[in-house]
Structure formats: C-alpha cells, structure tokens
Amino acid sequence: MKQYQHPLQGMSLGSQRHISSFHYGDSSQGQPRAYIQAGLHASEIPGMLVAHYLREKLQLLEDSGQLTGEVIVVPVANPVGLDQTVLSYQMGRFDFATGQNFNRLFPSLAESVAQDVADQQRGSPQENVQLIRRALQRQLAKFKTVRTVDSLRTTLLALSCGCDLVLDLHCDCESVLHLYTHPAFLDAIMPLSALLGAHATLYAEIQGGSPFDEAHVEFWTRLKTLLPQHDIPLATTTATIELRGQLDVGHQQAEVDADAIIEYLRLSGYCEGGKAVEVPFPSHKPTPLAGTEVIVAEKAGVITYVAECGKYLQLGEPVVDVVDPISGETIRYVATTAGVMFARQNRRYAMPGMDLAYIAGKIPLRTGELLSM
Ligand SMILES: [Zn+2]
Structure with a gap:
C-alpha cells in the first residue's frame, strides 16, 4: 500500500489541508484501476466507516497477493466540509465560503483535452483511452484553481480520472440503500446493486449540476463528439452509492457493505476469484x-x-x-x-x-x- 497526501490550495494564512489517498495493488502494466471515495458531502458519514473496512480488507488482499489491479481509496474526500461547524452542528454539504454544493460544479476539461490530442495519431479504443488520460493529467496539472473548493474538486478529479471504475460513497437523510448511475453502465452496475442489497437503482443521461460522477461521464461523452475520428469508449464506469441514512453508521453494517464492494471488485477483475462470486438476484429493476x-x-x-x-x-x-x-x-x-x-x-x-x-x-x-x- 502506498499513501499520498495532496495539499489543497486557497488556504488562509497559517492553515493547511490535504486529501489522503491509499493505493492498493498495481496498475503500472495496464491492469484495471478503481477509485473509491467517501465523504465528499462531509456530513454523510456512513461511507467513511465503509472505507475504513475497505482499507483493512484491501490490505489483506494485497498482503496475500490476491489483487490483480489497483484500488485507490480516499476515505475522507472533503476535509473542508468536515471542519465546518456552526453552533455545534457540523454542516458539510455546502461550502461556507461560496455557498456551493461540494458535489456540483466539477469542471469539464473535454475541450482542452480534445485540442491537446487532436493532432495525435488515433489508435485502438484502448490506445485512445491511454492517450486521452495522459492529456487529461496534463490539462489538470495546468488547470489553475484559486479557491479551496475548486482545488478540492480538481484534486479529486486528478486522483480518479485515470480509473476504469469510480465509486462515490454518499448517504441520504433517512433512506434505504440506493444507487445513481448512467444508463450506459446499468449492465456493469446492477451486479453491484444486487450485492449491496440496494432497493433502487436510478439512472440518468444527465442529472444536472455537474456532480463528481457525472463529470467523468460527461468528459468521455463530450470527447466522443469532439473527436469523431477517434474510436473512444466511455472509459470510466461510475456510480454513486447512497449508503442509507445519515445516522446509519455501525461496525456490522459497514463491514457487510465493504464485503459487498470487495466482492464486486473481485467480480470486475480487481482481485482473484471473480468466477466464484455469486451475485444475488436484484430486488428491483432500475x-x-x-x-x-x-x-x-x-x-x-x-x-x-x-x-x-x-x-x-x-x-x-x-x-x-x-x-x-x-x-x-x-x-x-x-x-x-x-x-x-x-x-x-x-x-x-x-x-x-x-x-x-x-x-x-x-x-x-x-x-x-x-x-x-
Ligand atoms: Zn451526498
């Protein structure tokens, strides 16, 4: 496991914040890479405990040589919102400095990436994905942010944009487990929905407002339009998992949820034993x-x-x-x-x-x- 710290920009004098990422396994030889974050809405705590158990389980898988891809975990995706307390109430959905919802307004870099790669030779879909991901990292490195909330968004995008699977862990007020995804990903995501015992899977081409998951889909969808001469797949499968209600935080449930996500990673080729995974029949249709x-x-x-x-x-x-x-x-x-x-x-x-x-x-x-x- 490798741990990295990513400092956020736009801080007040005498203050520092950073995002910690934990990287299990290896993708340097083209293996699949997944990204899982929790707490982008910083008052939604269940995902942080699930991430804690995911880290334990991923460490065991890495130690026993069972990882066949790389899994990046960011257990606390929003240290800014986590530290927003008013009269003893922690309020982590909106940025106090700008009033913006932390999970909206993720920037689109499709135009600049399209210009970056327009003159480069096109290849197979997989080669095009690698070409585009390298360009996206270049453009993100050049993307100037001044405010902390923008720095937070670009840091999370930079960590996740090279991944084949992106899972964003949230929760609702009071709720049963449900997921959001894009219709193109339903075949890929319904097994996850079933493993988690979800009660609903909601799909939309465009949810609106540029949330984190949609920023990934929008990027690849837009590039397909901007670069019609390149054969470009929707390279990043995304889902937002709503882990029940805000008070549904407990060891047993979090470990069960982490086990379900590990089984899904196994099924999707990130760990050995995918063929042995038994996916239950989903309780619902999307x-x-x-x-x-x-x-x-x-x-x-x-x-x-x-x-x-x-x-x-x-x-x-x-x-x-x-x-x-x-x-x-x-x-x-x-x-x-x-x-x-x-x-x-x-x-x-x-x-x-x-x-x-x-x-x-x-x-x-x-x-x-x-x-x-
Ligand atoms: Zn949320």
Missing part, C-alpha cells in the same frame, strides 16, 4: 431518475411519516402527513406514482417547499435538474 416522484410540502407543519423507507407504494397510498397544530389542519400526501419510497427527511418540521419523500417511479415525469439542492 428506474429513470426522471421518474422519481418528489413529494414537496405545500405548507409548514409537523412532519409525520406514514410510510417507511423501502416500502413499495401503490398509486394513492399515504406517504406523510404535515400537521398544523395551531389551525388543526392536516395535509396528507399520497403517492402519485407507484414505486419504492427510497428516501425521506430526517427532520420533523416542514417549511413550504421542503422535499418530504422520494419514490422511484418507472415513468419519466421530471425534466431539468434532477438532483436535490
């Missing part, structure tokens, strides 16, 4: 992210859930009540699409406009920005 019904509070009041996360709701089934204890009015919200309710709030007071619950419907019903704020 659904379009655009088909997710978001139930939004119309008025303020006390949130009282009627449905639990993980329940398959039929049309018209009750989801949540919002109670006004002054007027005595209760507004009941029901499912207007059938599907699994996969996430809900972890607060119990609603303001008008607040998202209350999410249901994974099959039929697209939303357009534009598909992710929460």
